[in-house]
Amino acid sequence: MTENRRLNGDDHSSITSSELQYILDVNRKAIEIYAEIGKQYEVIDEKLNTMTTKVSEMEKHFFRLLLFLGLFGAGLIFQICQLLFHK
Numbered sequence: 001m002t003e004n005r006r007l008n009g010d011d012h013s014s015i016t017s018s019e020l021q022y023i024l025d026v027n028r029k030a031i032e033i034y035a036e037i038g039k040q041y042e043v044i045d046e047k048l049n050t051m052t053t054k055v056s057e058m059e060k061h062f063f064r065l066l067l068f069l070g071l072f073g074a075g076l077i078f079q080i081c082q083l084l085f086h087k
Contacts, residue, residue: 015023
């Protein structure tokens with residue numbers, strides 16, 4: 001029964017040592033959860049940075065492909081026009 005004794009002399013506003021231990025356990029678990037969330041945020045941030053880099057590279061390749069297809073299409077249209085108008 002000494003564990004459940006009141007920590008403060010006033011019975012109305014004090015908590016027992018078992019209640020205090022429960023509060024400390026809950027706070028310890030909350031800190032563990034926050035630490036795990038921090039680790040997960042780091043993993044998410046690393047993956048997001050990797051994805052951003054890959055998207056940037058893909059944009060460069062897409063632009064080159066679009067430029068190539070545009071030039072190829074323009075050249076093809078020019079040759080078709082030459083064939084049609086030279087006859």
